[in-house]
Amino acid sequence: xxxxxxxxxxxxxxxxxxxxxxxxxxxxxxxxxxxxxxxxxxxxxxxxxxxxxxxxxxxxxxxxxxxxxxxxxxxxxxxxxxxxxxxxxxxxxxxxxxxxxxxxxxxxxxxxxxxxxxxxxxxxxxxxxxxxxxxxxxxxxxxxxxxxxxxxxxxxxxxxxxxxxxxxxxxxxxxxxxxxxxxxxxxxxxxxxxxxxxxxxxxxxxxxxxxxxxxxxxxxxxxxxxxxxxxxxxxxxxxxxxxxxxxxxxxxxxxxxxxxxxxxxxxxxxxxxxxxxxxxxxxxxxxxxxxxxxxxxxxxxxxxxxxxxxxxxxxxxxxxxxxxxxxxxx
Amino acid sequence: xxxxxxxxxxxxxxxxxxxxxxxxxxxxxxxxxxxxxxxxxxxxxxxxxxxxxxxxxxxxxxxxxxxxxxxxxxxxxxxxxxxxxxxxxxxxxxxxxxxxxxxxxxxxxxxxxxxxxxxxxxxxxxxxxxxxxxxxxxxxxxxxxxxxxxxxxxxxxxxxxxxxxxxxxxxxxxxxxxxxxxxxxxxxxxxxxxxxxxxxxxxxxxxxxxxxxxxxxxxxxxxxxxxxxxxxxxxxxxxxxxxxxxxxxxxxxxxxxxxxxxxxxxxxxxxxxxxxxxxxxxxxxxxxxxxxxxxxxxxxxxxxxxxxxxxxxxxxxxxxxxxxxxxxxx
Numbered sequence: 114x115x116x117x118x119x120x121x122x123x124x125x126x127x128x129x130x131x132x133x134x135x136x137x138x139x140x141x142x143x144x145x146x147x148x149x150x151x152x153x154x155x156x157x158x159x160x161x162x163x164x165x166x167x168x169x170x171x172x173x174x175x176x177x178x179x180x181x182x183x184x185x186x187x188x189x190x191x192x193x194x195x196x197x198x199x200x201x202x203x204x205x206x207x208x209x210x211x212x213x214x215x216x217x218x219x220x221x222x223x224x225x226x227x228x229x230x231x232x233x234x235x236x237x238x239x240x241x242x243x244x245x246x247x248x249x250x251x252x253x254x255x256x257x258x259x260x261x262x263x264x265x266x267x268x269x270x271x272x273x274x275x276x277x278x279x280x281x282x283x284x285x286x287x288x289x290x291x292x293x294x295x296x297x298x299x300x301x302x303x304x305x306x307x308x309x310x311x312x313x314x315x316x317x318x319x320x321x322x323x324x325x326x327x328x329x330x331x332x333x334x335x336x337x338x339x340x341x342x343x344x345x346x347x348x349x350x351x352x353x354x355x356x357x358x359x360x361x362x363x364x365x366x367x368x369x370x371x372x373x374x375x376x377x378x379x380x381x382x383x384x385x386x387x388x389x390x391x392x393x394x395x396x397x398x399x400x401x402x403x404x405x406x407x408x409x410x411x412x413x414x415x416x417x418x419x420x421x422x423x424x425x426x427x428x429x430x431x432x433x434x435x436x437x438x439x440x441x442x443x
Numbered sequence: 444x445x446x447x448x449x450x451x452x453x454x455x456x457x458x459x460x461x462x463x464x465x466x467x468x469x470x471x472x473x474x475x476x477x478x479x480x481x482x483x484x485x486x487x488x489x490x491x492x493x494x495x496x497x498x499x500x501x502x503x504x505x506x507x508x509x510x511x512x513x514x515x516x517x518x519x520x521x522x523x524x525x526x527x528x529x530x531x532x533x534x535x536x537x538x539x540x541x542x543x544x545x546x547x548x549x550x551x552x553x554x555x556x557x558x559x560x561x562x563x564x565x566x567x568x569x570x571x572x573x574x575x576x577x578x579x580x581x582x583x584x585x586x587x588x589x590x591x592x593x594x595x596x597x598x599x600x601x602x603x604x605x606x607x608x609x610x611x612x613x614x615x616x617x618x619x620x621x622x623x624x625x626x627x628x629x630x631x632x633x634x635x636x637x638x639x640x641x642x643x644x645x646x647x648x649x650x651x652x653x654x655x656x657x658x659x660x661x662x663x664x665x666x667x668x669x670x671x672x673x674x675x676x677x678x679x680x681x682x683x684x685x686x687x688x689x690x691x692x693x694x695x696x697x698x699x700x701x702x703x704x705x706x707x708x709x710x711x712x713x714x715x716x717x718x719x720x721x722x723x724x725x726x727x728x729x730x731x732x733x734x735x736x737x738x739x740x741x742x743x744x745x746x747x748x749x750x751x752x753x754x755x756x757x758x759x760x761x762x763x764x765x766x767x768x769x770x771x772x773x
Contacts, residue, residue, distance in 0.1 A: 173647055250689055294649075307693045317503055318693030319624075328689060330682035330708055337712050339689055352660035359580055359658060359669050361691060363637045363648030378660055382667050 141287040144280040144438040150393065150430045154284065157391045161367065162291045168389045172292035176366040178358060178379060179281070181299035181306060181323075183372040183413040184395050185314060186277040187266075189404045191230070191412060193273045194301050195237075197260055199229075201244035209243075218243070230411075238345070245302060246326055246343035253341055257308045271440070274313045278395075279438045281370075285314055288368070296320045296366075298358055300350035300375055304341075322357045324349045350375050355382035367391065373413040380418065380427055392427035394418055399433040471617040474610040474768040480723065480760045484614065487721045491697065492621045498719045500697060502622035507698040508688060508709060509611070511629035511636060511653075513743040514702045514725050515644060516607040517596075519734040521560070521742060523603045524631050525567075527590055529559075531574035539573075548573070560741075568675070575632060576656055576673035583671055588638045601770070604643045608725075609771045611700075615644055618698070626650045626696075628688055630680035630705055634671075652687045654679045680705050685712035697721065703743040710748065710757055722757035724748055729763040 145151040161170040182188040202212070202221045212218035217236035220228035229236060245253065266276055285295050295316055297306060303323030310316040325346040328339040349357040355378050358366065369376070369383035372395040380392035396415065397406050407415040422429050432439065475481040491500040512518040532542065532551045542548035547566035550558035559566060575583065596606055615625050625646055627636060633653030640646040655676040658669040679687040685708050688696065699706070699713035702725040710722040726745065727736050737745040752759050762769065 173641070176649075303690075303693070311503070319506075319691065321693065325690065328686050330685050330712070332711075337685065337708070337715050339685060355660050355667065355669060356658050360633075360655065361649065363633070363651060378667070381662075382660070385667050 141290065142280065142283050144283055144436060146435050146437055148435045150428050150435045153428045154287075154391075154393070157368070157389065158288065158291050161389055170367060170388070174364065174367060175288075175291070175293040176296065176362060176364060177288050177293045177368040178296045178298045178322075178362075178366045178370070178383065179285070180371040180373070180376045180379070181297050181301055183397065184278075184370055184376070185281050185285075185297070186273065187403065188413050189406070190268065191226070192301065193266075193276075194305050196264060196267075196273070197257070197305065198237075198240050198244050199226075200260060200264060201256070202240060205244065241302070242326070242343035245305075246341045248341055249338040250304065250328065250341060251338070253304055254308050257305055261309050271443075274309060275443070276440060277313060278436075279441045280436045281395075282314070282441070284370075285316070289315065293368070294320065296322060296358075296362065298322045298349065298354050298379060300324055300348070300353075303349070322349055322361045324353075352378045354379035358382070369393070370395070371418070372397065373415050374417050375413075377418045377421075381425070384425060384427065392422075392425065393430060394422055394427055395430045395432065398431045399436075399439065401433075402439045403432060405433075471620065472610065472613050474613055474766060476765050476767050478765045480758050480765045483758045484617075484721075484723070487698070487719065488618065488621050491719055500718070504694065504697060505618075505621070505623040506626065506692060506694060506696040507618050507623045508626045508628045508652075508692075508696045508700070508713065509615070510701040510703070510706045510709070511627050511631055513727065514608075514700055514706070515611050515615075515627070516603065517733065518743050519736070520598065521556070522631065523596075523606075524635050526594060526597075526603070527587070527635065528567075528570050528574050529556075530590060530594060531586070532570060535574065571632070572656070572673035575635075576671045578671055579668040580634065580658060580671060581668070583634055584638050587635055591639050601773075604639060605773070606770060607643060608766070609768045610766045611725075612644070612771065614700075615646070619645065623698070624650065626652060626688075626692065628652045628679065628684050628709060630654055630678070630683075633679070652679055652691045654683075682708045684709035688712070699723070700725070701748070702727065703745045704747050705743075707748045707751075711755070714755060714757065722752075722755065723760060724752055724757055725760045725762065728761045729766075729769065731763075732769045733762060735763075 142151055160166060160168045163169060179185055182192055199221050202218055206212050206222055213222060217229045217232045217240055261274060265272055269276065288295055297310060297316055299306060301323050303321055303325050306323055307318040307321050310321050327342045327344045327346045329342055331338055331340050365386040366383045368391040369380045370393045371380055384390040384392040397404060399405060406413065407419060472481055490496060490498045493499060509515055512522050529551050532548055536542050536552055543552060547559045547562045547570055591604060595602055618625055627640060627646055629636060631653050633651055633655050636653055637648040637651050640651050657672045657674045657676045659672055661668055661670050695716040696713045698721040699710045700723045701710055714720040714722040727734060729735060736743065737749060
């Protein structure tokens with residue numbers, strides 16, 4: 114190769130590099146394919162954050178709410194909190210000899226998940242109370258922190274906090290870089306999420322909304338504690354989501370992200386607000402890299418919200434087509 | 444006056460001005476006398492915000508909680524929300540002909556406040572339900588916004604939002620300048636406070652914790668609303684305050700500010716935390732510039748918290764001695 118050709122090649126390479134670099138550096142959503150959902154998100158965010166724009170929204174009003182199960186992290190073959198409940202039942206069994214013969218506990222101890230799930234909501238509630246109450250808030254925080262640091266998903270062998278969706282992590286960071294406050298609004302237990310949402314999602318405990326049991330203030334040996342009681346306080350699902358949003362935030366979100374009919378009212382409430390609003394559904398379409406499910410799934414059922422998305426102007430993400438990557442690299 | 448004397452006078456004046464200016468600019472709490480409470484506040488804030496200090500607390504953990512009635516704004520001769528309730532009863536009376544003969548409403552309409560208050564908590568709750576429920580959250584927001592913009596205190600003739608304590612406004616700003624998140628934790632109604640706390644205190648709706656009634660999600664003519672129901676949800680007072688703090692914030696505050704025994708548990712819970720914590724009580728000692736009351740007051744009773752403050756290390760502010768100014772200049 115002549116010197117001039119070498120020079121030309123080097124120059125071409127440099128030019129190519131330079132032309133790519135700014136694009137990469139400027140791409141805050143690298144795991145999103147350049148398809149309609151990504152375009153809709155960035156167009157909306159640019160519109161509401163552009164000073165002087167008629168659609169400009171001041172930073173204090175930039176509230177974005179995210180469902181957790183199936184939206185920020187996976188939820189199959191069952192809600193990850195159910196794995197926690199089962200592990201707690203096993204850990205607590207020695208203190209409850211009757212559990213070996215009493216369902217749903219007996220089925221859990223035998224490893225018969227099908228029988229457990231056949232017990233339905235009543236069984237789930239009974240197990241949640243038995244495993245989430247009877248300790249103080251600080252004790253429960255430690256139990257969750259210890260569990261989440263070690264427990265692994267039975268299919269992938271990953272820690273549960275490694276089964277979060279990479280594109281959604283990027284989206285959370287992108288919105289915060291545009292002065293959005295990001296909230297979780299989940300049917301899951303509020304105190305089950307808080308111990309790890311800040312390190313995993315960058316969402317602090319005060320921006321986590323979820324289901325809860327009642328607590329009671331007590332002074333034990335001069336030390337005040339909040340005792341967790343086996344009594345339901347609030348179910349943050351379906352029509353409970355707008356109620357939870359109003360109770361905690363006190364204003365209507367600008368953007369809402371969900372993946373199931375349990376998020377229908379949250380998206381409906383959000384996008385019925387005045388001015389620009391944004392609703393998005395994550396559709397689990399990727400049977401190879403994750404799990405494909407919607408209308409008939411026992412978890413994360415998505416039917417009505419999917420049917421009404423077009424007429425309501427909600428964006429639908431096909432995980433298979435719109436996401437370059439599902440989980441973070443190991 | 445000779446030119447040289449004029450010059451000397453002008454120079455002296457300039458020097459005096461310059462020597463005062465930096466002090467003023469550096470004083471974030473100008474309405475606080477240079478007495479023990481101010482010293483305790485600034486020493487604490489400097490300690491926990493000094494990087495490298497053993498007492499350093501990262502910004503995410505810098506949570507400061509404030510009672511509202513009697514701590515951020517006045518509460519005599521009765522809670523300001525009670526004036527709102529009475530005004531609402533008068534406004535709604537035409538739709539409730541039975542109120543003219545039914546107590547406590549009849550006493551309100553006759554202007555017999557003593558008879559109303561004699562009805563105790565039961566009467567208050569009945570009036571609160573009758574005036575706070577039956578509308579949507581958006582309608583209630585507007586009702587409060589309109590009322591607070593015009594209603595005036597019967598004794599001072601000031602708007603209620605002008606009866607906030609100037610030293611506490613400065614304290615809120617001072618703490619936020621040191622990366623504290625400031626919260627209201629009040630026995631008052633959460634939706635009664637939210638419409639005006641951001642403009643008056645710089646505290647956004649998501650950082651207001653208070654008492655609440657239940658709401659219900661409904662779709663009316665295709666438009667989703669949150670209907671306010673005549674059913675108590677939560678009383679954010681006494682032992683309810685730590686419960687409300689945990690429900691909304693999910694971590695223990697670093698600093699707590701109150702003025703009555705209703706704040707006892709909030710201060711106890713806050714100052715029982717590990718590491719440096721700060722508790723402060725505003726003691727209403729100024730009969731001339733405000734109202735002097737504590738142990739025997741029917742509102743804002745302060746006895747146990749005052750008695751236990753020394754041994755618990757809580758700072759007590761005497762409004763008469765420690766505050767240079769009570770209300771903002773008109």
